[in-house]
Amino acid sequence: DTAVSQTPKYLVTQMGNDKSIKCEQNLGHDTMYWYKQDSKKFLKIMFSYNNKELIINETVPNRFSPKSPDKAHLNLHINSLELGDSAVYFCASRLRDLYNSPLHFGNGTRLTVT
Amino acid sequence: GENVGLHLPTLSVQEGDNSIINCAYSNSASDYFIWYKQESGKGPQFIIDIRSNMDKRQGQRVTVLLNKTVKHLSLQIAATQPGDSAVYFCAENGRGGATNKLIFGTGTLLAVQP
Numbered sequence A: 001d002t003a004v005s006q007t008p009k010y011l012v013t014q015m016g017n018d019k020s021i022k023c024e025q026n027l028g029h030d031t032m033y034w035y036k037q038d039s040k041k042f043l044k045i046m047f048s049y050n051n052k053e054l055i056i057n058e059t060v061p062n063r064f065s066p067k068s069p070d071k072a073h074l075n076l077h078i079n080s081l082e083l084g085d086s087a088v089y090f091c092a093s094r095l096r097d098l099y100n101s102p103l104h105f106g107n108g109t110r111l112t113v114t
Numbered sequence B: 001g002e003n004v005g006l007h008l009p010t011l012s013v014q015e016g017d018n019s020i021i022n023c024a025y026s027n028s029a030s031d032y033f034i035w036y037k038q039e040s041g042k043g044p045q046f047i048i049d050i051r052s053n054m055d056k057r058q059g060q061r062v063t064v065l066l067n068k069t070v071k072h073l074s075l076q077i078a079a080t081q082p083g084d085s086a087v088y089f090c091a092e093n094g095r096g097g098a099t100n101k102l103i104f105g106t107g108t109l110l111a112v113q114p
Helices: none
Strands: A004-007 A010-013 A019-025 A031-037 A043-050 A053-057 A064-070 A073-078 A087-094 A109-113 B010-014 B019-024 B030-038 B045-051 B056-058 B062-067 B072-077 B086-094 B102-104 B108-113
Touching: A004 A087, A010 A019, A019 A031, A019 A087, A019 A109, A031 A073, A043 A064, A043 A073, A043 B102, A053 A064, A073 A087, B010 B019, B019 B108, B030 B062, B030 B072, B030 B102, B045 B056, B045 B062, B045 B072, B072 B086
Parallel strands: A010 A109, B010 B108
Antiparallel strands: A004 A019, A019 A073, A031 A043, A031 A087, A043 A053, A064 A073, A087 A109, B019 B072, B030 B045, B030 B086, B056 B062, B062 B072, B086 B102, B086 B108
16 A cells, blocks of 8 residues: 555665666656655755656766656666665655645665675 | 764754754745655655745644745644654755756754653
8 A cells, every 4th residue: 555665675786787766656646756865864856757758857867767657657777887876766756736745755765886 | 773873963852842843945936845754764754834825834743834034944843752753854845837846955863862
C-alpha cells in the first residue's frame, strides 16, 4: 500500500558502472520528481516529469537520464558513475493541477559509489 | 543513527516542552510553503502547509506561522514527544507556471530528550 515506492533501497557499485533506480506511485498523480540528498541532508531537485514530459531539468549532468514510460513511473538511469554521485535519491509525486499541494516522497535509494 | 556528526542546526528539547523550528525563505514571490519531517532512513513526510494569503495555520499539535514581511516561517510543536525526533525541512513553492517545484531549506535536527 506504499504510495511512492523506489527500488532498490540500497545500491553499492563501482565507479564507471551504469545503474538504474525505479520509482512507481499509485496515487494517481501526474507529476513526478527526482531529488538528490547529499551528506549534509540538503535536498536538491534534479528532474520533473508531467504526464511523461520533462518539465524541469536542473542542470544535472547528462550521465543522468530520467525515463517515464507512463505517468505512474519515473526511472533514473545513471551512466559512468562517479564518486560524487554517492547520495540518497528520492522520488516524489504530486498532482500538477493542484498547484498548492505537497509532494509525496518515497523512502529513498542510498547510492554508494566506490 | 545516520544523523550523528551531521552538523545540522540542532534544537534540543525536553519531552513535553514546546518546540519552535525556524526557517528563512529566499523568494518573495513564493506563495506556498510546506514543513516536512524526515526520520532516519525514510523520505520526507508532509506535516503541514500554508498559503501566502494566511499567516497562521494549525494542525494536530503543530502550528505554522508565516511572516511575509521578513520572509520567515516557523513550525511550533506542542508537547514534544520522543517520536518527534527527526530532521525538519521547510520548503517554498514559487509561482512559475511550468516550473512548479519545491525548493527546500537547510534542515534542522530536533532532538527530544526523555
